[in-house]
Amino acid sequence: MRFLRRSLMGVFLLAVTIAIVAIAANTVRTAVVARMNEEPRSFPQRERVLAVNVVTLTPQSLTPELTVFGELRSRRSLDLRSATGGTVLEASADLIEGGSVNEGQLLLRIDPAEAQAALDRVRADLQDAEAELRDAQRSLGLEADELTAAQAQADLRDQALTRARDLADRGVGTAAAVETAELAASSAQAAVLTRRQALASAEARIDQANTRLARARINVSEAERNVADTEVFAAFDGTIADVTVSPGGRVTSNERFAQLVDPTQLEVAFRVSTSQYARLLDGSGSLINAPIRVALDVSGVNLSAKGQITREGATVGDGQTGRLLFASLDAAPGFRPGDFVTVSIDEPMLDGVALVPATAVAADETVLVVGAEDRLEAAQVTLQRRQGDDVIIGIDGLAGATIVAERSPLLGAGIKVRPIVPGEAAEPDVPEMVTLDPDRRAKLVSFVTESRMPDEVKARIIGQLEQDEVPSETIARLESRMGS
Template identity: 60%
Template sequence: MQFLRRSLIGIFLLALTLALFAWAGNTVRLAVQDRMNAEPRSFPQRERVLSVNVVTVTPQTIAPELVVFGELGSTNTFDLRALSSGTVLEISPNFVDGGRVQSGELIVKIDPRDAQSFRDRTAADLRDAQSEVRDAERALVIERDELAAANQQVDLRQQALTRQNDLVTRGVGTAAAVETAELALSGANQAVLSRRQAQADAQARLDQAATGLDRAQLNLADADRGVADTEIRAPFSGTLAEVNISQGVRVTANERLGELVEKDNLEVSFRLSTVQYARLAGADGALGDAAVTVTLEAQDLTLTASGQITRESANVGEGQTGRLLFARLDTAVGLRPGDFVTVTVTEPELRGVAMVPSTAIGSGSSALMLAEGNRLEDVAVVVLRRQGDDVIIRAPALYGQQIVAERSPLLGAGIAVQPIDPNAEAVAPQPPEMITLDDDRRARLIAFVEGSRMPPPVQARVIGQLEQDEVPADVVEDLETRMGT
């Protein structure tokens, strides 16, 4: 009996368990059917609106600027070299690195004794040459007188021969006398030839003496220059650099003693790319006198100088590219040769262009324009120049329109945005629109808020607004949108 009772109880519990499983399954089936047959609850989707900074594209005339790096140099430098060899006797107190000398100032004097001795010997040679010229002139005068006397003898001998011929014609003369007169005339003519030869020799001697005198004068001029070369004077006012001698040192001819730099007349050399050079030169290829500004920044100090482009290098240079240009500076206070500076070159003006932030232009040279309904439109632009953080563009379709100042991957054509113009005047906010609720509508809204998952502080604030006589319209619209009504 006990076994039968326990078996019946087990069968009863099993049947009860199966019944409970069947009831639970039916309950789940009915719930799923009700859920599937119920009208779906829909919530209206709102478009996401992004806030963006915008700028207004304004056409204007802009003179672009090229910013490159350059090196300063002096337009007037002079290597001080010893023109003669010898021992350095005197040195100017200013002949040191950084020393300031004036034009014509004696800065180095070399021992002049050897040069002076050579000059004295050359002067003695000149006096000998002058004496030889005087002797040659006197000899030439004597020879001319002797030639004149010989010519007189010829005339006399001719007269004597004529007289003997007359006597023979009258029958009182002899042939021997005529022959003697002819021989005498021939001897006189021979004497004239000898005197003429002597005169030619005297003239040649005088010419040689004159040549010797000229040579002696040239030698004396060279000797005088050699004496003058023992004194080195400053050819212009400037500052000394790389001085490498001292008093008592023996120097050789053409030895470098230092360098004289005129630091007040500076120029800057800088290199432009071929494209930059073409833009600066223009269609005619002439650089003109484009203005440049040189800037040297040293901690909190900024040195600035202005100037104009004066010339360009004739060739590119081995291993180089672009073009090397030179500009002469008008004023260069505080700047020195060798300074590495920033050079700003002003290009010719561009008309009908606009300057916008570089972040407003995409990689495809396009900008996002604020179209109707605050929706974005992609517009192509022509990028002409880049000026630091800005770009100069030409886009007639954008003139007078607003574009996005800072593009991001979230922005594109057709997206609605909320424009923010940092340059626009601040506008006072409009007060919110207020509406009056009836009791049923107010109760439904309060019940929805109490049953929502809002944080308690937010629930309390919203319920406080709903309990007022007038409630903000945007709050009511937001709550009803969530409720699906």
């Protein structure tokens, strides 16, 4: 009996266990079927809208500004050199680095002893030449007198020959007397010829004396100039630089001992590319006198001056490119030759263009235009100039259009945006509101109440849920945590 009772109890427990398992399996199956038969929840999909800064393309006339770097030079500078060599006896107190001198001021005096001795020698030679000329002139006078006397003697001999021939014709004279008279006349003519040759020699001596005198005067002039060159004077008002001499030192002939620079006659030399140079030409191909501005930032103090382009370099130069241009400056206080400055050049004016940020134009020269329904469209533009962080573009057909000022990889054609005009306050995003049915509202309130949120957060969220319309973002966030 005991065995039977225990067997029946085991069978009963097994039947109860199988029944409980069957009920549990049926419950799970029913739940799965109900879940699968439910309609899936769908949340309203919201298109992503990006906020972008925009600018409006307004046609206008702009003057492009070309910025390059250049070096200041003085249009009037002079190397101070000693024309003669010698010991420096005296130097001006202003003959120092940076010294200011006036036109005609004595800068340097060299010992004139050697030059003065040379001058005295050539002056003595000049006196000899003058004495030689006077002696030649006296000799010329004597030779002329002797020629006159010889001519008179020849005339007398001719007269004697005539008388001898008359006597011979009348039979009074003899043939021997006639021959003697003829020989005497011939000798007198020979004497006249000799005196003429002597007179010509005297005249040639005078010419030689005059030439010698001219040479002597030239030598005296050169010697006087050498004496004068022992003193060096300032050719114009300016500033002294690169001084290499002092009193007591010795200089050689043609040695450069300093440089005189006029700091008021400044110009700037700068190099531009060939394309930039082409933009500075007029219709005839000549360089225009474009206005420029020169700036130099010295310890936070910005020095500036104005001027205009005057000329261009004749050659490009070995190993160089582009063109070397020169521009004269107006009043330029504070600038000095050798300063490295920034040069801004005003190019010819461009019409029908717009100035936009460089970030608005892509590498392929396209912009994103805000079209209908605030959707982006790609449009082609012409890049004219780059101006620092901005660019000048041609806007043919895009006048009045609104474009994106700052492009990013997230932006492209067809994307909807929310334009933000610079200077205007951005409108806050308006959240999408949803009206809840009572059951859904009760489930959400129950979830919030039973959650582990802080009390102040619970109060705030429940306050939102009790409103007629609730932000969709709040609903989606809570239901994602509920898991159903």
